[in-house]
Amino acid sequence: MSQYVTSIGLDVHARSISAFAFNPMTGECESARFGYDPVSVAEWALGFEEPKAVYESGVTGFHLCRALRALGVDCVVGAVSKMQRPAADRRRKTDRRDAEFLARLLATRNVTEVWVPDERTEAARDLSRALADARDDLRRAKQRMGKFLLRHGHVFDERTPAGRRRGNWTAAYCRWVGSISFAEADDACVLEYYRDCVRRAEEAWRDLARRVAEAAGRPEWKPVCDALRCLKGVESATAFCLAAEAGDFGRFPTAPSFASWCGLTPSERSSGETVSRGGITRAGNAHARAALVEAAWHVPMSGRAPKALASGQSVAPAVRRHATKGNRRLQDRREAMRLSGKRPCVANCATAREMACWAWALARMAG
Secondary structure, three states, X not given: OOOOOXXXXXXXXXXXXXXXXXXXXXXXXXXXXXXXXXXXXXXXXXXXXXXXXXXXXXXXXOHHHHHHHHOOOEEEEEOHHHOOOOHHHOOOOOHHHHHHHHHHHHHOOOOOEOOOOOHHHXXXXXXXXXXXXXXXXXXXXXXXXXXXXXXXXXXXXXXXXXXXXXXXXXXXXXXXXXXXXXXXXXXXXXXXXXXXXXXXXXXXXXXXHHHHHHHHOOOOOHHHHHHHOOOOOOOHHHHHXXXXXXXXXXXXXXXXXXXXXXXXXXXXXXXXOEOOEEEEOOOOOHHHHHHHHHHHOOHHHOOOOOOOOOOOOOOOHHHHHHHHHHHHHHHHHHHHHHHOOOOHHHHHHHXXXXXXXXXXXXXXXXX
């Protein structure tokens, strides 16, 4: 833990920064207000004895923290979800009071620090999250077009020679959409607009998926991504998402701590002799949690044989053996929960939590 004398709280906004400096040894306090200018904040902060600054985690990200550190100011980002404000302050909220609250919290060593990624790791996170956004955009575009056709009585019901209904968004479906005509020119224009939205969204998604696959093969990500891909249900995009979101798996001392960071541990309300546990907390990284939950749905559909290595994938024999052991363990646990009558969604979340633990172990072995 760094030693410091003056605690500085920063209430950061898009265009302004309110600062409050507090020296608990002398009781001196000083406040200031700046535009979003790290240089001015650093010059002011360095005028105090051994300063350390803190601001809340949020939409402003980590740019200010990295900039202040580069200028010689010790700065951390505090987990806003871990900060408990006095009830009396709920009706008195100003930028200055928020900055003072952070400064006094830092002075009493009650700030839970957020891990600050470097610029390369944050860029990888942005790329992975952009791919998820592109996938959501593509799904929305398809839904809009499908529901537009449904409102006008057009339903795809083509069948194979064996009598099985063909799926949507296949080549046959696209040909069927192309054959639809409307009596009203406005409806025809709307359909063409929706078709163009789907085409553009699909092109964007494919381009980002290609970039993610390329990024997963870079030297800084390849060992961990290749190890994570040994788990069934985890491929390049999911492995890259987990690696980028975690950044450094070594910062998690145990596998349960990584699962907790993902928000996959059960919630609990216990008191005295009463023990009550509920659904997962969801109090963690939503992107990693979503990737693990989606990957866990593949577990009951996979076979018992070890997962074959993909082209270009390279892992140590010990990593592959451990991954095979983990895959079988996940399958056995999922089957046991099914036989005990657990609901599929509950069983899947439990599988995702255990998969997070195996992913942590494989990443540590590869790293």
